[in-house]
Amino acid sequence: MILVTKVQNGYMRSDFPPYRPEMQANVFRRRCPSNAVLDMIADKWSAPIISRLKNGKLRHGELLGSIEGLSQRMLTQTLRDLESNGLVTRTVYPVVPLHVDYELTDLGRSLYDKALKPLTHWAMEHMGDVAQARAEFERRAG
Amino acid sequence: MILVTKVQNGYMRSDFPPYRPEMQANVFRRRCPSNAVLDMIADKWSAPIISRLKNGKLRHGELLGSIEGLSQRMLTQTLRDLESNGLVTRTVYPVVPLHVDYELTDLGRSLYDKALKPLTHWAMEHMGDVAQARAEFERRAG
DNA sequence: CTGCATCCTCAGCGATACTG
DNA sequence: CAGTATCGCTGAGGATGCAG
Numbered sequence: 001m002i003l004v005t006k007v008q009n010g011y012m013r014s015d016f017p018p019y020r021p022e023m024q025a026n027v028f029r030r031r032c033p034s035n036a037v038l039d040m041i042a043d044k045w046s047a048p049i050i051s052r053l054k055n056g057k058l059r060h061g062e063l064l065g066s067i068e069g070l071s072q073r074m075l076t077q078t079l080r081d082l083e084s085n086g087l088v089t090r091t092v093y094p095v096v097p098l099h100v101d102y103e104l105t106d107l108g109r110s111l112y113d114k115a116l117k118p119l120t121h122w123a124m125e126h127m128g129d130v131a132q133a134r135a136e137f138e139r140r141a142g
Numbered sequence: 143m144i145l146v147t148k149v150q151n152g153y154m155r156s157d158f159p160p161y162r163p164e165m166q167a168n169v170f171r172r173r174c175p176s177n178a179v180l181d182m183i184a185d186k187w188s189a190p191i192i193s194r195l196k197n198g199k200l201r202h203g204e205l206l207g208s209i210e211g212l213s214q215r216m217l218t219q220t221l222r223d224l225e226s227n228g229l230v231t232r233t234v235y236p237v238v239p240l241h242v243d244y245e246l247t248d249l250g251r252s253l254y255d256k257a258l259k260p261l262t263h264w265a266m267e268h269m270g271d272v273a274q275a276r277a278e279f280e281r282r283a284g
Numbered sequence: 285c286t287g288c289a290t291c292c293t294c295a296g297c298g299a300t301a302c303t304g
Numbered sequence: 305c306a307g308t309a310t311c312g313c314t315g316a317g318g319a320t321g322c323a324g
Binding site for chain 2: 047107118134141
Binding site for chain 4: 202215218241
């Protein structure tokens with residue numbers, strides 16, 4: 001069973017496998033847990049949004065303004081996606097004008113601390129090496 | 143300057159920012175190091191391939207056979223990409239029939255240990271929570 | 285302020301066939 | 305065995321406009 005939800009223009013990235021223990025057996029199959037997690041945060045905007053939320057709740061507009069290049073369409077879509085995966089909560093204050101804010105769940109914070117932060121950390125440390133490798137490769141291969 | 147290399151049908155994912163220290167200042171800009179690293183491994187096949195290579199060198203065919211759904215076209219392309227980022231080395235033995243194998247560089251191994259492994263680990267631990275959240279969300283929102 | 289709907293473009297990638 | 309070239313589909317995602 002694959003949950004696919006038609007949303008807006010396309011589909012939510014909902015090709016999430018039901019969790020079964022035997023999936024741990026072979027990480028080289030597509031749809032293994034690690035790939036599922038990558039799919040969850042590897043789209044264009046999830047990581048920045050999660051990072052941005054790590055210090056507390058933010059409103060739609062605050063997120064939109066603080067991540068360059070992010071369109072409002074993709075913000076909403078990504079937030080829904082994160083919400084559906086239990087990483088973010090959405091709270092609506094029924095006032096006028098409308099006030100909505102988003103906050104990491106414990107699960108979301110855990111994902112940030114255990115997975116995203118290490119990755120960011122590695123990035124900080126090794127971007128130089130990567131850039132150098134790229135330049136080197138470029139030089140050799142044209 | 144953005145390095146974009148025309149390759150085969152499309153482009154290598156080479157929109158890599160030259161490394162500059164000030165990029166560390168704001169992780170919410172696109173093209174910050176962490177996003178660059180995500181871009182590096184977040185495509186469909188990089189992570190599985192890196193995982194597969196963590197135990198030592200493998201031949202093209204071995205990789206192809208051991209990752210389900212991976213086409214030979216994408217394997218070559220992804221390997222070139224990884225190679226250009228300094229994560230993988232490609233060694234050609236000029237024999238007949240041709241023999242080529244791929245191996246993680248120190249940088250690649252470091253990426254695996256410091257970034258990919260923690261992520262996989264988190265995935266193993268929390269896939270259940272995510273699946274549950276998904277089901278819950280599905281139930282509420284349809 | 286928040287966010288859904290529509291239109292449109294272009295990159296990712298699979299299938300297939302061909303070379304050294 | 306390893307890799308390249310071509311074709312075509314599909315879906316991510318930007319722009320814009322409307323609604324509660």
